[in-house]
Amino acid sequence: MNAYIAYKVSTRTTLPMFKNRTFSVWRRFSDFLGLYEKLSVKHSLNGCIIPPPPEKSIVGMTKVKVGKEDSSSADFVETRRAALERYLQRVVCHPSLLQDPDVREFLERDELPRAVGTHTLSGAGFLKMINRASDAVSKMTVKISDSDAWFDNKLQEVESEELQLRKLHAVVESLVNHRKELCGNTAVFAKSMAMLGNSEDNTALSRALSQLAEVEDKMETLHQEQAASDFFILAELLADYIRLLGAVRGCFEQRMKTWQRWQEAQSTLQKKREVEAKLLWANKPDKLQQAKEEITEWEGKVTQYERDFDRISVTVRKEFLRFEKEKSKDFKSQIVKYLESLLQSQQRLVKFWEAFLPEAKAIG
Amino acid sequence: VRSCVEPQIEEDYQAVNVDLQTDATLQVDISDALSERDKVKFTVHTKSTLPNFKQNEFSVVRQHEEFIWLHDSFVENEEYAGYIIPPAPPRPDFDASREKLQKLGEGEGSMTKEEFTKMKQELEAEYLAIFKKTVAMHEVFLCRVAAHPVLRKDMNFHVFLEYNQDLSVRGKNKREKMEDFFKNVVKSADGVLVAGVKDVDDFFEHEKTFLLEYHNRVKDASSKSDRMIRSHKSAADDINRIASTLYTLGTQDSTDVCKFFLKVSELFEKTRKIEARVAADEDLKLADLLKYYLRESQAAKDLLYRRGRALVDYENANKALDKARAKNKDVLQAETSQQVCCQKFEKISESAKQELIDFKTRRVAAFRKNLVELAELELKHAKGNLQLLQSCVGVLKGDT
Numbered sequence: 001m002n003a004y005i006a007y008k009v010s011t012r013t014t015l016p017m018f019k020n021r022t023f024s025v026w027r028r029f030s031d032f033l034g035l036y037e038k039l040s041v042k043h044s045l046n047g048c049i050i051p052p053p054p055e056k057s058i059v060g061m062t063k064v065k066v067g068k069e070d071s072s073s074a075d076f077v078e079t080r081r082a083a084l085e086r087y088l089q090r091v092v093c094h095p096s097l098l099q100d101p102d103v104r105e106f107l108e109r110d111e112l113p114r115a116v117g118t119h120t121l122s123g124a125g126f127l128k129m130i131n132r133a134s135d136a137v138s139k140m141t142v143k144i145s146d147s148d149a150w151f152d153n154k155l156q157e158v159e160s161e162e163l164q165l166r167k168l169h170a171v172v173e174s175l176v177n178h179r180k181e182l183c184g185n186t187a188v189f190a191k192s193m194a195m196l197g198n199s200e201d202n203t204a205l206s207r208a209l210s211q212l213a214e215v216e217d218k219m220e221t222l223h224q225e226q227a228a229s230d231f232f233i234l235a236e237l238l239a240d241y242i243r244l245l246g247a248v249r250g251c252f253e254q255r256m257k258t259w260q261r262w263q264e265a266q267s268t269l270q271k272k273r274e275v276e277a278k279l280l281w282a283n284k285p286d287k288l289q290q291a292k293e294e295i296t297e298w299e300g301k302v303t304q305y306e307r308d309f310d311r312i313s314v315t316v317r318k319e320f321l322r323f324e325k326e327k328s329k330d331f332k333s334q335i336v337k338y339l340e341s342l343l344q345s346q347q348r349l350v351k352f353w354e355a356f357l358p359e360a361k362a363i364g
Numbered sequence: 365v366r367s368c369v370e371p372q373i374e375e376d377y378q379a380v381n382v383d384l385q386t387d388a389t390l391q392v393d394i395s396d397a398l399s400e401r402d403k404v405k406f407t408v409h410t411k412s413t414l415p416n417f418k419q420n421e422f423s424v425v426r427q428h429e430e431f432i433w434l435h436d437s438f439v440e441n442e443e444y445a446g447y448i449i450p451p452a453p454p455r456p457d458f459d460a461s462r463e464k465l466q467k468l469g470e471g472e473g474s475m476t477k478e479e480f481t482k483m484k485q486e487l488e489a490e491y492l493a494i495f496k497k498t499v500a501m502h503e504v505f506l507c508r509v510a511a512h513p514v515l516r517k518d519m520n521f522h523v524f525l526e527y528n529q530d531l532s533v534r535g536k537n538k539r540e541k542m543e544d545f546f547k548n549v550v551k552s553a554d555g556v557l558v559a560g561v562k563d564v565d566d567f568f569e570h571e572k573t574f575l576l577e578y579h580n581r582v583k584d585a586s587s588k589s590d591r592m593i594r595s596h597k598s599a600a601d602d603i604n605r606i607a608s609t610l611y612t613l614g615t616q617d618s619t620d621v622c623k624f625f626l627k628v629s630e631l632f633e634k635t636r637k638i639e640a641r642v643a644a645d646e647d648l649k650l651a652d653l654l655k656y657y658l659r660e661s662q663a664a665k666d667l668l669y670r671r672g673r674a675l676v677d678y679e680n681a682n683k684a685l686d687k688a689r690a691k692n693k694d695v696l697q698a699e700t701s702q703q704v705c706c707q708k709f710e711k712i713s714e715s716a717k718q719e720l721i722d723f724k725t726r727r728v729a730a731f732r733k734n735l736v737e738l739a740e741l742e743l744k745h746a747k748g749n750l751q752l753l754q755s756c757v758g759v760l761k762g763d764t
Binding site: 195343 | 574577578581582584585588589591592594595596598599602603605606609610612613616617619620621624625628631635724727728729731732735736738739740742743746747749750753754756757760761
């Protein structure tokens with residue numbers, strides 16, 4: 001028997017395409033990965049930015065104390081739950097993806113058929129594929145046209161932003177770890193101060209030292225909550241966007257591939273025309289017929305591929321602008337939320353020390 | 365690094381100097397200090413109306429070894445066996461700070477000019493803080509001596525203050541250091557022995573029990589406070605790097621979100637300066653206080669040990685006298701010896717009692733001063749942080 005964790009996905013909606021207004025289903029992690037795969041297969045070729053799901057592996061996941069219980073498995077589940085929630089919200093916020101029947105089925109259907117092969121195509125795996133492909137494409141340093149400068153610039157911006165976000169994420173993780181360390185050291189210090197207070201034979205000083213030990217104890221809780229904030233609000237935001245920027249890059253590479261296909265078709269067409277010209281001179285009527293048919297075929301392809309390229313360019317541009325808007329909104333709201341948590345910490349700090357000060361003054 | 369400290373050492377750093385009557389007859393302070401490659405030169409400044417000094421106001425330059433020499437001369441002086449000898453200041457230790465500055469120099473190529481300048485300023489500030497601390501600790505030692513009714517009259521102390529040549533107190537050579545080591549080993553073994561004997565006098569019995577426990581707990585609290593403050597500093601450093609990276613992100617473009625990043629970066633720059641200040645103040649008001657009382661409680665224990673030794677000597681002399689009387693041999697010698705031991709023990713006991721009472725008074729006053737100042741500073745910083753955060757959040761929310 002295989003034990004697994006199921007997550008409850010609850011939806012509230014006024015959209016007519018759903019059967020009910022509120023409903024819940026149970027999904028396991030592989031179901032989310034399965035959804036991502038289905039959406040990728042269908043939409044990534046159009047230049048859609050498909051939100052990537054959270055990482056499958058837990059290696060490198062910072063374990064943070066959420067509650068007072070020191071169970072790292074509870075932290076892991078909470079981290080994953082929050083990440084899956086953000087993932088789904090990004091999917092349903094996307095106007096085209098929301099229309100996809102797979103999304104509707106994911107949210108509504110009671111029993112979902114098990115997603116297979118997700119171990120090979122987990123979010124990270126798929127991204128790896130895209131990255132490999134993009135490496136091959138970026139080796140071509142060809143400028144498509146003047147209007148392509150926009151795409152070129154944006155891709156460069158995305159790449160440099162991703163670099164900075166990775167840097168920032170690493171520092172935030174370092175902060176989380178140092179705060180956890182501070183939390184532990186504060187607790188230990190509080191105990192030693194309590195002991196010192198017990199030893200002290202001047203009554204008033206002894207009391208003040210015990211009070212100080214209590215303040216330090218409260219600080220420990222504060223540091224713990226702060227570390228959780230650092231992680232859940234800031235670090236996870238950055239991790240999400242590092243993954244998303246990867247998806248954006250994938251999008252741009254997809255457009256490049258479409259352009260390549262068009263170019264290759266054009267060169268094939270050119271070759272066919274050259275063959276036709278040669279055949280005209282050589283006077284081989286049956287081969288000439290075949291050559292003319294091939295030319296028609298490839299002319300069709302060239303037109304098709306050019307239209308594909310124009311279409312994907314429009315989509316990518318639109319998707320990118322939408323992404324930028326979402327990103328801006330997301331960062332602003334999350335960072336403000338983070339600052340507000342810092343604010344609350346300071347307010348509590350003020351209270352702790354205001355309560356302690358008269359105790360200190362009472363010594364002597 | 366050569367640094368000069370301004371003549372007025374900030375209030376901040378007189379962490380443990382408390383309850384000492386500033387007496388017109390003798391005032392000592394360290395008015396200046398110079399940090400050179402491997403030593404620190406302290407300018408010891410004296411103001412005195414005492415007749416034995418040639419002038420009323422004068423200064424000399426002293427190094428750490430000369431302070432140690434003075435301290436050791438007190439410890440070795442039998443006349444002072446009944447006093448708590450003010451603990452010697454710790455050796456100036458810039459090794460860690462120097463290493464960091466060196467590492468920074470080596471890594472200069474791998475960071476941006478702004479990052480390098482910022483880190484350099486940080487490390488230089490850290491170096492300066494350590495420097496100011498060591499000056500303060502050397503000053504406290506001298507002030508304690510000057511405030512002590514008996515020690516202030518000591519001949520070596522006056523030479524230390526006045527003689528404007530090098531005292532030629534070379535650092536102890538290897539052989540002497542070995543002898544010191546063994547002396548300490550024997551002393552601590554003795555200490556255990558002596559401490560085991562129950563004292564007839566309730567006061568001293570209580571003090572013994574109290575000091576043994578107190579000293580251990582102060583030691584524990586001191587090391588734990590250091591660790592806590594180190595983590596705090598590390599967190600502040602991280603916030604610094606976050607501010608820098610946000611700044612880089614903010615300067616990539618002039619979009620809305622970039623302007624946002626710049627504002628947040630600016631906020632973190634300011635809050636992390638406050639966090640660094642919080643850690644520094646905790647260091648000064650709490651960690652240094654604990655360290656100082658670790659040393660003072662040791663000095664008090666040493667006093668109890670010396671009294672204990674004197675008691676043992678007295679009891680042995682009594683036994684020897686009884687034996688001599690029984691044998692009727694060398695009685696006068698034994699009587700004299702017994703009288704000397706008795707006087708020594710009583711003299712130590714008398715002054716020790718007062719010293720230990722004074723120690724308590726000083727300790728309570730020092731803790732009060734520092735805990736009040738700590739609370740006031742923590743409040744000030746928390747309110748400062750709060751204000752910064754409130755105004756920034758207000759601006760950011762208003763913008764969206």
